[in-house]
Amino acid sequence: MNGQHNYNLTVKWTGNKGTGTSNYKAFERSHTIIVNNKVELLGSSDPAFRGDKTKHNPEELLVASLSSCHMLWYLHLCAEAGVIVVDYVDNATGIMMETSNGGRHFTEVTLNPIVIVTENSMVEKANELHKKANELCFIANSVNFPVLHKPTYKILDN
Numbered sequence: 221m222n223g224q225h226n227y228n229l230t231v232k233w234t235g236n237k238g239t240g241t242s243n244y245k246a247f248e249r250s251h252t253i254i255v256n257n258k259v260e261l262l263g264s265s266d267p268a269f270r271g272d273k274t275k276h277n278p279e280e281l282l283v284a285s286l287s288s289c290h291m292l293w294y295l296h297l298c299a300e301a302g303v304i305v306v307d308y309v310d311n312a313t314g315i316m317m318e319t320s321n322g323g324r325h326f327t328e329v330t331l332n333p334i335v336i337v338t339e340n341s342m343v344e345k346a347n348e349l350h351k352k353a354n355e356l357c358f359i360a361n362s363v364n365f366p367v368l369h370k371p372t373y374k375i376l377d378n
Contacts, residue, residue, distance in 0.1 A: 282363075325365070
């Protein structure tokens with residue numbers, strides 16, 4: 221396996237309302253995220269930044285990337301460790317703060333997975349594997365803020 225992985229996509233601005241960026245209020249923040257052979261994602265900025273609330277924004281996509289990367293590693297590790305997960309739902313949250321220069325940055329993302337395992341005896345190991353999943357998650361290793369985990373466990377009803 222080659223150590224380098226490349227990802228290619230296109231982001232196309234679709235928000236020109238006729239006068240381009242002639243002033244801050246003259247254009248939409250709408251854009252399309254295009255990846256070959258996949259459904260296009262309609263994007264915009266966060267509504268707080270003049271965006272369309274019905275479209276995905278970069279901040280949500282960052283939180284989603286962290287959540288899904290963690291989940292995929294976690295499920296992988298559970299399978300290897302004999303922890304049988306039958307359901308996994310994460311209600312992830314992110315905090316972004318404004319900076320004095322008008323910019324912004326994330327200060328943390330918290331993953332709140334609800335994990336259903338088949339036996340109570342698996343819960344302790346299931347809990348330990350979140351730390352390892354965080355260590356292996358490509359996205360978590362690429363950000364400069366903490367990614368926290370607050371899992372909840374349930375046992376499958378027989």
